[in-house]
Amino acid sequence: MLRFVGKRLWNGSLTLFALVTLTFFVMRLAPGGPFSRNRKISPEVQANIEAAFHLDEPIWQQFGRFVWGLLHLDLGPSTRFRDYSVGDIIASGLPYSLTIGAWAVLVATLVGIALGIAGAMRRNGFTDYAAGTVGVIGIAIPIFVIGPVLQVVFAVQLHWLPVGGWNDGWRSLVLPVVVLALPNIAYISRLTRASMIETMRENYVRTAVAKGIGPTRTLIGHTLEGALIPVIAYLGPATAAIITGSILIETVFALPGIGRHFVDAALNRDYPLVMGITLLYGALLILFNIVTDLLRAWIDPRLRHAR
Amino acid sequence: MPAETDPLIEAAPARHASTLELQFHRFRKNRLAMLSVWILALIVVACFLGPFLFPFTGQDADFDNIAAPVDLFSAHPFGTDDFGRDLLVRVLEGGRVSLTIGFLGAVVAGVIGVFYGAVSGFVGGRVDGLMMRLVEILFGFPYVILVILLSLLFGGGNVALFAAIVFTLWLTPAVVVRAQAQGLARKEFVEAARAGGMTGRHIVLEHIVPNSLSVVIVYGSLLVPEVILSESFLSFLGIGIKEPQASWGNLIQTGTTAMATDLRLLLLPGTLLAVVLFCLNFIADGLAEAFDPNDR
Numbered sequence: 001m002l003r004f005v006g007k008r009l010w011n012g013s014l015t016l017f018a019l020v021t022l023t024f025f026v027m028r029l030a031p032g033g034p035f036s037r038n039r040k041i042s043p044e045v046q047a048n049i050e051a052a053f054h055l056d057e058p059i060w061q062q063f064g065r066f067v068w069g070l071l072h073l074d075l076g077p078s079t080r081f082r083d084y085s086v087g088d089i090i091a092s093g094l095p096y097s098l099t100i101g102a103w104a105v106l107v108a109t110l111v112g113i114a115l116g117i118a119g120a121m122r123r124n125g126f127t128d129y130a131a132g133t134v135g136v137i138g139i140a141i142p143i144f145v146i147g148p149v150l151q152v153v154f155a156v157q158l159h160w161l162p163v164g165g166w167n168d169g170w171r172s173l174v175l176p177v178v179v180l181a182l183p184n185i186a187y188i189s190r191l192t193r194a195s196m197i198e199t200m201r202e203n204y205v206r207t208a209v210a211k212g213i214g215p216t217r218t219l220i221g222h223t224l225e226g227a228l229i230p231v232i233a234y235l236g237p238a239t240a241a242i243i244t245g246s247i248l249i250e251t252v253f254a255l256p257g258i259g260r261h262f263v264d265a266a267l268n269r270d271y272p273l274v275m276g277i278t279l280l281y282g283a284l285l286i287l288f289n290i291v292t293d294l295l296r297a298w299i300d301p302r303l304r305h306a307r
Numbered sequence: 308m309p310a311e312t313d314p315l316i317e318a319a320p321a322r323h324a325s326t327l328e329l330q331f332h333r334f335r336k337n338r339l340a341m342l343s344v345w346i347l348a349l350i351v352v353a354c355f356l357g358p359f360l361f362p363f364t365g366q367d368a369d370f371d372n373i374a375a376p377v378d379l380f381s382a383h384p385f386g387t388d389d390f391g392r393d394l395l396v397r398v399l400e401g402g403r404v405s406l407t408i409g410f411l412g413a414v415v416a417g418v419i420g421v422f423y424g425a426v427s428g429f430v431g432g433r434v435d436g437l438m439m440r441l442v443e444i445l446f447g448f449p450y451v452i453l454v455i456l457l458s459l460l461f462g463g464g465n466v467a468l469f470a471a472i473v474f475t476l477w478l479t480p481a482v483v484v485r486a487q488a489q490g491l492a493r494k495e496f497v498e499a500a501r502a503g504g505m506t507g508r509h510i511v512l513e514h515i516v517p518n519s520l521s522v523v524i525v526y527g528s529l530l531v532p533e534v535i536l537s538e539s540f541l542s543f544l545g546i547g548i549k550e551p552q553a554s555w556g557n558l559i560q561t562g563t564t565a566m567a568t569d570l571r572l573l574l575l576p577g578t579l580l581a582v583v584l585f586c587l588n589f590i591a592d593g594l595a596e597a598f599d600p601n602d603r
Contacts, residue, residue: 015447022448023456030459140584142536144543144556145577148563152570244451244540251544252563263544266455274456281449289447 008293012286019282020275024066027271028059034079034269053079066275075279076272080265086276090258094280096166097257100249101242103177108184108238113231115185116192117224120200131189138186143245147179147252164254176253180245184238191231199227229300232292239288243281330521333597340593343586350583354402361396366551388561388572398576401553405580408469409535416473416534417527420480425515427481428488429507439485442478450475454537458546468547472537480526487519521598528591532584539580555580 035041035049050056054065069076075086115131122128154175155163161175162168199205200223208222247259258277265273335341358364388394427438445453454471461467491497491514500510535555541547542556550557555576562573 011443012447015444018444019448023452026456026460030456136585136588140532140588141581142539142584144540144559144563145573145581148559148566148573149577152566152573156566240450243449247451247544248540262452263455263546266459267545278449278452278456281452282447285449286447 004297005290005294008290012290015286016279016282020070020279021063023275023278024063025059027269027274028062030269032269034271053077070279075276078265078270078273080268080270080273086272089261089273090276090280093256093258093261096255097246097250097259100173100176100180100255100257101246103173104180104184104242104245105238107177108181108188109231111181112185112188113192113228115189116231117196117219119189119193120196120227121219123197128193131193135186135190138182138184143179143183143248144252146182147175147249150175150179151252164252166255172253176249176255179252180242180249183245184241187234187238187241188231191234192227195227195230196223199223202226225299229296232295232299235295236285236289236292239285243284327521330597334593337593337596339589343589343593347583347586347590350402350579350586351406354399354406357399358396358403361393363393364396364400366392394572394575397553398555398558398579401555401558401576402579402583404465404548404552404554405535405538405556406583408465408472408538409531412469412472412476412534412538413527413530416476416530417480417523419473420477421484421516421519421523422511423477424481424484424486425488425511425519428485429492429511429515431489431492435485439482442481445475445478451540454541455544455546458541465548468538468541471541472534476530476533476537480523480530483522483526484519487522488515491515491518525591525595525598528587528594532587532591535580535583535587 033050033055034053035046035055041049047056054062057065066076075090078084078086078089081089115127115134119128119131151163154161162172164172166172205218205222205226208218213221243259246257247263249255250257250260251263258280261273262277262281264270265277388397423438423442427435453475457471457474458467461470488511497510497514500514505513538547538554539556539559542549542554543560545557545560548554548557558576559573559580562570562576566573
């Protein structure tokens with residue numbers, strides 16, 4: 001067990017290092033730099049600014065400097081936001097992104113599993129079709145179309161919820177969470193439905209039914225436990241989907257999270273900020289993939305022995 | 308090449324074609340999927356031929372009709388935008404870009420994935436380990452970040468976007484085909500081909516790739532909506548296709564800025580994108596069902 005976690009962490013840190021290296025060099029190779037703007041500044045000033053951020057050094061030296069800083073948990077100063085370090089910016093944006101992401105995962109898991117079970121229990125019934133329709137909508141209509149449409153309906157027309165921002169307490173959370181959760185509800189309900197139907201045919205479920213322990217206990221204690229394994233495996237990809245989604249959500253709903261910061265930083269060539277957020281996203285993704293594997297092994301003993 | 312191998316090569320495709328025929332027959336009986344095919348075909352034709360029916364292009368400004376409303380019987384059926392450009396023509400031209408990138412991207416990513424996976428699965432051993440290690444590392448990357456960075460690297464525009472999307476989307480077909488190739492490499496007919504003196508390159512091309520085709524079609528059909536989504540996603544964020552060139556992503560973006568006063572700028576491209584994605588998903592579902600009836 002411990003060896004497994006250690007191996008995954010080691011592999012994960014290798015992946016992270018590859019990601020950081022690639023990002024570093026791709027950023028430097030991309031045309032333009034953090035201080036090449038339309039506004040003309042004298043060459044001396046330009047040289048001074050670049051020297052202050054060590055951009056005049058050879059690229060290998062810059063990379064070494066970055067890795068050295070990383071080992072000291074120092075991501076450096078932002079080239080765009082004066083007097084702010086990358087750490088400060090991430091610390092200020094992360095609470096927004098995490099709040100929305102966590103709520104979206106919670107809502108998506110609960111609603112998705114509920115819809116999936118409902119669909120599987122009453123196959124081809126009304127609930128099944130309704131859940132299927134929600135699923136198709138969630139998968140086919142992109143976030144950046146659904147988001148604005150819901151904004152128009154619930155904010156501009158009905159005035160129930162704010163259009164965007166973070167000033168109305170829980171009410172400003174509703175639309176972003178719903179929109180971010182929707183594609184994941186779709187995937188989770190489809191997965192749950194398919195694996196429920198498969199599990200209901202298993203011998204141990206039939207045994208449970210034959211023993212006469214009642215439909216509710218069979219469902220919770222037997223069918224659901226087996227059926228949820230593929231759903232748990234989706235947790236890893238779901239993290240990636242939430243990251244992608246949060247970048248869009250924060251743009252659509254004008255939230256000051258790190259997703260929007262990332263896009264702006266990439267467009268402005270704010271090298272240190274891009275590196276910092278890439279590192280954070282990569283680490284989150286790897287961490288959740290490991291947690292997913294551990295959860296699967298915990299629930300499904302067959303996987304434990306296979307390793 | 309010895310003469311004995313010739314019947315072998317000819318026999319394999321003949322049997323394969325009949326399975327394929329059967330599968331497409333099954334697909335044709337799926338009403339929802341066939342309806343999607345027709346709607347999609349209609350949209351494709353409209354996007355590629357429609358703009359020629361108008362005397363102006365999507366970049367020509369009509370200064371007499373700025374921000375004209377919907378009027379189906381005027382020169383601008385769906386009105387114009389703030390610059391006096393015809394909305395319908397812009398949406399159709401945007402669709403041309405999105406659809407081209409979608410289909411070409413899926414084909415190229417699919418082809419790269421198929422050959423990578425086929426070689427990796429067929430050769431096996433240390434080569435396979437190394438090749439899959441690379442895939443694993445790339446899979447661990449947050450996909451959006453990679454696409455955003457790569458399209459910056461290539462300097463923006465159509466080709467950059469295309470390259471960035473293909474670079475990130477060939478992984479899934481590679482893994483799927485590798486699993487298929489591993490199974491095929493142990494089959495008797497592959498062993499027979501090897502005994503008959505076929506080289507590894509030939510076996511991959513003549514046996515492994517054709518026999519993985521049905522899996523590839525199913526996964527490839529899922530790639531198309533994914534590529535289209537990635538394109539519009541990037542253009543929406545202002546990283547992909549930029550004004551004045553139209554794409555569904557940047558048209559939707561323009562629409563969201565004006566949505567409080569004028570919904571049609573958002574709804575026309577948004578609806579069209581959603582319909583295309585619906586169709587592509589139904590087609591992919593239909594293909595999956597037709598190629599693997601035991602799945603449901």
